[in-house]
Amino acid sequence: MALIEFTNKGIYCKKGGFYIDPWHPVDYAVTTHGHADHVKWGNKNYLCHDLTKPILTQRYGLEDNVQTLPYHQQIDINGIKLSLHPAGHVIGSSQIRLEYKGEICVVSGDYKVEYDEISTAFEPVKCHTFVSESTFGLPIYHWEPQHIIFKQIINWITSNHQKQKTSILIAYSLGKAQRLIKNLSSDYPIYVHNSIANLNEAFAAAGVNLPKTIRITPETKKEDLQQGIVIIPPALADGKWVKSLMQPAIGICSGWMMVRAGRRWRSADAGFALSDHADWPGLLDAIKATEAEKVFVTHGSTAIFSKYLNEIGIEAEEVSTKYGADDDDDVLIKSIQEN
Numbered sequence: 356m357a358l359i360e361f362t363n364k365g366i367y368c369k370k371g372g373f374y375i376d377p378w379h380p381v382d383y384a385v386t387t388h389g390h391a392d393h394v395k396w397g398n399k400n401y402l403c404h405d406l407t408k409p410i411l412t413q414r415y416g417l418e419d420n421v422q423t424l425p426y427h428q429q430i431d432i433n434g435i436k437l438s439l440h441p442a443g444h445v446i447g448s449s450q451i452r453l454e455y456k457g458e459i460c461v462v463s464g465d466y467k468v469e470y471d472e473i474s475t476a477f478e479p480v481k482c483h484t485f486v487s488e489s490t491f492g493l494p495i496y497h498w499e500p501q502h503i504i505f506k507q508i509i510n511w512i513t514s515n516h517q518k519q520k521t522s523i524l525i526a527y528s529l530g531k532a533q534r535l536i537k538n539l540s541s542d543y544p545i546y547v548h549n550s551i552a553n554l555n556e557a558f559a560a561a562g563v564n565l566p567k568t569i570r571i572t573p574e575t576k577k578e579d580l581q582q583g584i585v586i587i588p589p590a591l592a593d594g595k596w597v598k599s600l601m602q603p604a605i606g607i608c609s610g611w612m613m614v615r616a617g618r619r620w621r622s623a624d625a626g627f628a629l630s631d632h633a634d635w636p637g638l639l640d641a642i643k644a645t646e647a648e649k650v651f652v653t654h655g656s657t658a659i660f661s662k663y664l665n666e667i668g669i670e671a672e673e674v675s676t677k678y679g680a681d682d683d684d685d686v687l688i689k690s691i692q693e694n
């Protein structure tokens with residue numbers, strides 16, 4: 356018996372009676388992380404990591420029907436042993452491990468292998484079947500270590516300051532924003548949009564220590580913003596408010612900037628290839644570490660990536676899913692394609 360099947364509602368474990376990140380409402384959803392393409396409103400029950408719950412509550416108003424687990428704790432659902440393992444993608448992000456009669460299947464959700472200083476570090480989990488995302492499953496995607504990217508960002512900000520420009524970083528509210536805050540706050544005061552401030556407060560209440568940031572209000576002085584770093588979500592990048600700031604300079608942080616380097620994206624002045632997804636070598640390392648006999652490839656460059664895996668002797672098959680609409684990197688690619 357296969358542990359999971361791919362249905363029109365999502366990845367389904369029939370024996371357990373639950374779906375993993377379903378895109379239509381179901382009775383029992385296991386949620387890998389808090390990005391909107393993985394959380395559909397309207398499921399009767401949710402199961403997720405302890406630190407995904409504050410996100411579900413803050414963003415989707417879900418509370419009473421959300422059950423949580425810490426990493427590695429195994430529970431039994433109709434005979435299926437289920438546990439969550441760090442995916443390193445955003446705070447609380449989990450791979451879902453299922454075991455039944457010695458057969459093990461792991462569903463990755465979104466993941467990255469580089470430790471970002473804020474999400475629990477990715478952990479490979481040995482299994483027979485691995486369902487892997489492949490957002491950046493093309494050989495051109497090869498990230499620089501994040502300390503190099505952060506140095507580039509700091510240099511850009513310093514040069515903006517010298518020219519009296521206001522540095523605005525575009526980052527999705529969940530994930531990239533906290534990663535920037537954690538890694539840049541020692542250099543400059545950080546001003547954040549409400550959506551980011553709200554999420555940070557929810558994390559703080561759940562015991563996640565983020566460096567101090569300042570919520571942007573109508574009273575915030577433009578001179579102060581010019582002296583610090585402004586972080587806002589992608590939807591606001593082209594808005595009036597940004598244009599009203601003192602000489603706004605916009606920096607986009609996304610894996611897609613790897614292929615956009617040196618090219619202008621809308622009003623962007625700089626692009627930094629900082630991604631919360633694994634790059635090509637990261638995906639390959641992660642997959643090899645699972646020692647899986649069979650890999651299902653979802654979410655991204657499924658055709659090319661699964662073809663390559665088969666060529667190197669790892670049995671792989673692409674499956675179509677509906678993920679990839681509301682993740683930071685995915686939001687950006689949509690905007691890029693529209694332009």
Ligand SMILES: [Zn+2]
Pocket residue numbers: 390392393465654678679680682
């Ligand atoms: Zn996703």
Ligand SMILES: [Zn+2]
Pocket residue numbers: 388390444465682
């Ligand atoms: Zn995601």
